Amino acid sequence: MLKRLRPFSLLAVVFTALMVASSGALAGWELNMRQGVTEISQEIYSLHMLMLYIVCIIGVLVFGVMFWAMFKYRKSKGAKPATWHENTRLEVLWTVIPLVILIGMAVPATVTLAKIYDTPDADITVKVNGYQWRWEYTYLADTPEEEVSFFSSLATPRFEIRGEAPRSEFYLLDVDNPLVIPANTPVKFLITANDVIHSWWVPDFGIKKDAVPGIINESHATVLEPGTYRGMCAELCGRDHAYMPIVVEVLEPEEFEQWLAEQRGDVAAAEQDDSVALTSAGQVRSFIQ
Structure with missing residues (x-):
């Protein structure tokens, strides 16, 4: 036998x-x-x-x-x-x-x-908030002044989507403001949504978490190699579901710290400009009165 x-x-x-x-x-x-x-x-x-x-x-x-x-x-x-x-x-x-x-x-x-x-301790915590049809990223910090927040939206031109121009290499997979994280550094993601259920999915990270309004789901990643990694919303979330790409740029830790400092400087400058504008507007109103 x-x-x-x-x-x-x-x-x-x-x-x-x-x-x-x-x-x-x-x-x-x-x-x-x-x-x-x-x-x-x-x-x-x-x-x-x-x-x-x-x-x-x-x-x-x-x-x-x-x-x-x-x-x-x-x-x-x-x-x-x-x-x-x-x-x-x-x-x-x-x-x-x-x-x-x-x-x-x-x-x-x-x-x-x-x-x-498992969600081990992380050096950086990023809040991921899903909207119809874009993502908001917030780098959490000990004080609100140190936090950095921005929206990430589809960067593919509409005329390209309508077929009026040849499709680019990263058709429907490019954004205006990518998420930036450091390599070889534990990063925690707090994932939620503002309106309907979305799903934050980056295949190269092994991450796919639902973004549910009113609920925070946790995930984590330690990316071993610098580079640009792409994903997308993996939950049917409405008319423009196909237009919610995810782009993550992974930098060396030193480059990331420099980038984060620049972002915080831009936020501080914007807040100062807003403060000056409000003060000037108040002075104008006082003068008119």
Whole structure:
């Protein structure tokens, strides 16, 4: 029996080797998950590939034996059906083996899931607020004066959307003000919404959290590589749902600190201008009166 099954075992090994060798090509064709640029996204990818290999091997073995039995013992060759009624040893075996496989798959899946929902201490906390149809980002700080807040909206021109010009490389995936965070730094995201349910999704981070009005969902990321990463709203949120892209620029920590200082300086200057304008308006009213 073992000799008869040996060709199917070899087939399973060859199939698995092809899967491993072709994983890079599949990723290039966007037929596979992205490995991402955070530890959790890479762990999710590894878990996905582990499950894929397990189910492929099981599928090859099960269908291989099934087709072999159908061919070997087909009626046209005069095969006679077995007359045995039960076999306790086999029944225990085919119950225990799937149970062990399921437990072996559940343990790493549970560990990864716990890491996804765990929110460790972070150096930076960003509040993500969804609107129809844009995002608001607020860098929280100890005092309101140090906080930085801005809106991020679609930057694709309307004439391009209407088909009056060729589509750019990042059609519907570019924004006017991207979210900026530092690399190799724990960042916590507090995700909510102002009107309807949205969903903040950046595939390379392994993050997808619903933005629900009145509820704050937490997520976190430590991005390992500087660069520009794109995502989108993943919850149907109305007419312009397709026009809610997400762009995150990841800078080196020193560059991020410089950028944040510039943003705080711009906020302070704007507040000073508003104060001067209000004072001038008050003086004009007093003069008129």
